Amino acid sequence: MSHSCDAVYKHRLGTKRLKLVGTDGNPLGNTEVVIKQKKHEFLFGCGEFNSIAYANNELDENGRLKAEDKYKKLFDLFNFVTLPFYWGDFENIKGRPHTQRLKKTAQWLISRGCAVKGHCLCWHSYSAPWLLDMSNSQILSAQLQRIRRESRDFAGLIDIWDLINEVVIMPIYDRYDNGITRICKDVGRIRLVREVFAAAKEANPDAVFLINDFFNTTTDSYDVLIEACLEAGIPIGAIGIQSHMHKGYWGVEKTLKILERFSTFNLPVHFTESTVLSGHHMPQETDDFNDYVPEKWLSTPEGEEQQARETILHYKTLFAHPAVESITWWEFADGQWLGAPSGLLTCENRVKPAYEELHKLIKGKWWTGPEAAISDETGLIEFSGFRGEYELNCHGKKYSFILDKKGGETEIVV
């Protein structure tokens, strides 16, 4: 039994020999089974910062019901959620980090089948205000200590981190004074990246730590930075690429060019922050996105159709590229950053066409099963499908297996 898919997605498939055996150890030949995918290996995710309030029972009845409706839709589509660890929020009072609140949220998301990513442990924006009272060496020390603490405290719950964010502009960021720009200016970008990665890997050696950045106008700066970090031997786990397309969808050509460039480093690429709007675009001349504050920023019917088309193109382009291991839609529902119509859902949880079209891909075209199969005389089933977690039904019972790039044979004792 072999799964067929577009040739461009072949690298997403796995193949495995499933061997059915009885409890007596004898192969179960000519046995009917039904196999279906339960989860993607690929990380299809979104940011969902409001899940903290929900998971910690901080919502009123109405809020709780509305959230439950939203999360039903989220878990039906995604297997990955990004939680916020902005230092200024996470530890707004020095020494009182919101560790328990975030742990409870991560545990809840994991219980619902999602992997969790923490975003982000070092960034100049939303950094802790109390850093400003410290010397640069004290700030650096506190920053590294903070990274070690969160990496260790959340190990096993959160093993994927946007470790350091927007290093390209970090030392020249001048909208307001902050502790992280100070130390980055002081020790330099590459030394800071080296220090934060060393601290993080020390605290959680098995986690995947990302460097994450956006493209101001060209991709050169980030490209040079990554080259420099790798040349300096820094153990970057994956390259995070922001793709907030508030000024309009990049298009396939630009996206492919970026993929071509950033895949030369032979590291996994995560699209960490993807946004395609369902309303009007931000003016091209806007430099800092935060400067654009329209009175109203509505999701429109035409905008939603366009968002759906562009979102699908974006996901297809990325899923077709072997280097990409994850796509995070930045905001699951409208009404977040900048008040932009950036969600797959409206503020009222109405599903937009982009959600529906994405669902057709993630849980349809790129999803395997349920499929019936019969083992041969030796009990073997050759199985192929999109990589991920699977369930095999045999004689009314359920068995699990993993389909990954390793392939090989798995024995299932029925």
Add this chain to the structure above:
Amino acid sequence: MSHSCDAVYKHRLGTKRLKLVGTDGNPLGNTEVVIKQKKHEFLFGCGEFNSIAYANNELDENGRLKAEDKYKKLFDLFNFVTLPFYWGDFENIKGRPHTQRLKKTAQWLISRGCAVKGHCLCWHSYSAPWLLDMSNSQILSAQLQRIRRESRDFAGLIDIWDLINEVVIMPIYDRYDNGITRICKDVGRIRLVREVFAAAKEANPDAVFLINDFFNTTTDSYDVLIEACLEAGIPIGAIGIQSHMHKGYWGVEKTLKILERFSTFNLPVHFTESTVLSGHHMPQETDDFNDYVPEKWLSTPEGEEQQARETILHYKTLFAHPAVESITWWEFADGQWLGAPSGLLTCENRVKPAYEELHKLIKGKWWTGPEAAISDETGLIEFSGFRGEYELNCHGKKYSFILDKKGGETEIVV
């Protein structure tokens, strides 16, 4: 005797005690002298590629006379000239470099009081076409060999080099296939920079080797690249900043921002390629300057007035910044790159207002002497002026001394 100048230029001054003594070793008290500057320590220069034909007697009589008129004006203003070493021209036939032609040119320029800079030993544009027949390791080897050869062959004549040019875009340059983009893509920017600097320093340890680049849209990429190179221990001698302002003068604010950023590396900064036009500007949307090919690009009276005002502002801004050690006006006369009105002279050697205004600064406001002075009873003269080479006249005879940042005392035996 102390020289007065605007406070913003104080770092350009030197102070020295000159001690007049007779041949018998006794101090010459109460002796009148006249002191005048002969040359700037600061490198005020220009590109003048046509000097090769002149110095090698390749011009006809008319061409020679016109060139002599031009060079009289050049030497009256500048003390520094950039000569071209584009590989594709310098060694268009493999194994037959134009070493002697360039040596003769450099010797002539030096004899006329100019230091000479070579531009540039590694660049993807104008690289040798025969590299395309070689493997990447052969190209890299030829590139390093070429750097060693020129650095050694010209040592003593050319001890300042734009060693490597436009590394930021080097591996992604896609206008045409070339050997240097190939190896940069292959080994990476930082490794290539490291290799070329190692080869150059090996061949001429005392020379100043620059990395040189332009700003596409932001300064980040070059900033990150330099940081990475320094972090990798690469012995960059000075940072070269191109400032081709064909789209319009940057203005003081932008220039100061760039100076602030690039002076953090504690390396000398050279403005290696400065252009301010005396005609209409290139359209803002032009990406690659080479794409803009107007039928006519005239120097206009209003354009020349504007060029003069902006050029003066540019030089004043740079001369006022302690990190800047050199400004090279890219094209001394019109009719060169892109056919732009980029010169301080027209094609017919007519001096533009920018030349005259620059002259008032370089040989006027920023120039010391002739000044009369009298030694005290112990033969001492406290002298202060813009740093550079000086001539002291005493009793009808001329004596030389250097005024630099070291200060101290110089004995002059009259």
